[in-house]
Amino acid sequence: MKQIFYILSFLFSFGLFAQNQMVFEKANTLYNKGQYAEAIDNYSAILETEKHSADLYFNLANAHYKLNNIAPSIYYYEKALLLNPNDADIKNNIAFARNMTIDAIDVVPDAGFSKLLNTTTNKMSFDVWAKIAVGLVFCFVVLFLVYYFAYSTLNKRIAFIGSITALILVCITLAFAFHKFNLDKKDNPAIVFAQEAKVKAEPNLRSEESFRLHEGTKVQVIGTVDNWKRIELSDGKTGWVLSEDVKLLNNL
Known part of the structure; x- marks a missing residue:
C-alpha cells in the first residue's frame, strides 16, 4: 500500500x-x-x-x-x-x-570586535559551522586515541598537542555556530508595501507619529503586538507600524 x-x-x-x-x-x-x-x-x-x-x-x-x-x-x-x-x-x-525608493536611511556599521565577530560568523551558514565542529570532534577523538596507544614519546606529544588544538577549535567553531544561529533568529526583514506608512511611538492609532516610511524600504521586525509590528531601521530608529503595511521576507 x-x-x-x-x-x-x-x-x-x-x-x-x-x-x-x-x-x-x-x-x-x-x-x-x-x-x-x-x-x-x-x-x-x-x-x-x-x-x-x-x-x-x-x-x-x-x-x-x-x-x-x-x-x-x-x-x-x-x-x-x-x-x-x-x-x-x-x-x-x-x-x-x-534607487526608486524615497527614503534615504543611513546604515550604522558595526565597529571593533563586534564587526570582526559578525563578519567572520556570516562567512558561513549555521550548518557549515556545525559540520566543521563535528569534523573537529572526530579529529580530536582520533588524535586522543593515537596519544593513548602511541609508544613513542614524540608521537604522544604531537598527538596530545593536536588533540588539544582540535578541542579548542571545536569550542571556537561551536561558538561561531551558535552566534550564527542567534543572528539568523534575530534577522526578520520586511519590506514596506504601503505607499506611505505612519510609524507610531506606540502600537495604537492615537499614539504620536514618530516618522513616515514609503514603499520599498527595508526594515527589521523586532516585535509584534496584535495587528502592529515593531520595526527597526538600519540607522537604529524604531517604531510601530500596522502589520498590513509591511510584508515579511522570511515567509515563503
Missing part, C-alpha cells in the same frame, strides 16, 4: 513540476513580449503551488520593476537573494530597484 502511495506521490509531483515548467515558460514569453502584468499572473500562479526558486522570484521581480511596482520588485529581488545570495544579476537589479 505504501509503495502505491509513493508512486502516486511521485507521479503527482512530476506532473506538478511539468505543469509549473510550462507556466514558467509561458510567463517568460509574455515578459519578452512586454506583457508584464500577464507574466506576473503566471509567475504568481506557480507560487500558489508552493514551489519556490531564485529564478522564479527574480523573473517576478523583473516584471514588477518594468511596471514601476517598487515594493513588489524589491520584495521579490530580496526573496531571490535569500535563495541565491551570491548571484550577481540579482544584486545588480536590486540596486536599480532600490
